[in-house]
Amino acid sequence: MFLNSQEANMFEPQCDKIAPPKPASNNSQSITIIFKSIIQKYEKTRSHNINIMNVARKYNLQHRRVYDLFNLLTSLHVCKNVERGKISWVSMNEAMKTISYEYTKIECDSLTKPMTSLFDLSSSPSLGQIALKFLSLYIYLDVQTLPLKSVLALFHNARCDIKSLERRVYLVLGMPEIMEILTHTKRTGDYTITFDFQPIRERAMKKKFVIASQSMPASVEGLLSKFDMCYMNSVSHDRREKFYNIC
Missing domain, CATH: 1.10.10 (Arc Repressor Mutant, subunit A)
Structure with a gap:
């Protein structure tokens, strides 16, 4: 209702056993x-x-x-x-702008930081931090659906109690569902993103590519002659493999 693919195109800078959520009362x-x-x-x-x-x-x-x-x-x-x-x-349109801005920072930081650092949460993350990291992970991996158990495994660190994190994540996930950014699938613990994040992903990767080409000539991006879909898909494939190895 509030966020869709047309709006997305408008914006520039997309462990312990976890108990399944209780059925909605x-x-x-x-x-x-x-x-x-x-x-x-x-x-x-x-x-x-x-x-x-x-x-x-x-x-x-x-x-x-x-x-x-x-x-x-x-x-x-x-x-x-x-x-x-x-x-x-202000406006619901600002939500998509914010997601785009925050994801672009993550994409550019990926030049020097591993996935675990990019999605590291503080010992007491705010609801907003959790929401933006969760939504950014879909774009980072280029996937439509994520299993909550795997996301929690990535987010969890020694500074954060897993049960406390789990409760806060469940609290957060209800909000994007209300805003119709995410939807809970029929499979327990799986959530699907509902808007087209490809324009956000492409713009963020292009910005990272330009930065690397100018200041990091020895990087993969710096050695490539051009930015294209093959590069984007290769990066996302490698990220998904690392994600499921971690989680």
Whole structure:
């Protein structure tokens, strides 16, 4: 509804055993409906004075859940903080711009950093950090569907408790589903990205290619005579092999 392939084309800078998520309850389903209606409302009105506590009271929701929603939306620059507890709505289009910008940084950093460093999370990552890393991983690997268990294995490090990380990731994944960026497949623990990220991927790789050609002549990119799909597909294939070896 909010993000599609046409919008994507517009933007430049796409372990321990994990318990499967519990089936959605009627309550969680109703929260999903409410959150979707909240997003639709503010996308239409573009309000500059959203009071989180008032939203929680109006929809009879726990204020912490509403804070979580707006924290994630703020990290995607869909809205911005005005002051404590007050939000100004910008546009859902900003989410795609933010994903594109953040992914381009990851792609350029891949010239000098391995996958484990690129997707390393802090000991207490924010919901926005988790969401952007999760979405960027689809583009990095050039895949439509990812198994959550493998993603958690990549994200987990010694500084972060696996159970705590698991809970935060499940919390985050509900939000992109509400925004219709991700969808939960019929297979337990698998999530599919719903927008065309190829324009984001191609622009990010082109930028990395230019940087390498100019400043890293001994790199693979620096030695190639031109940027093409064969190069892109070869890079993505190698990344997928490394990902599944790690995870």
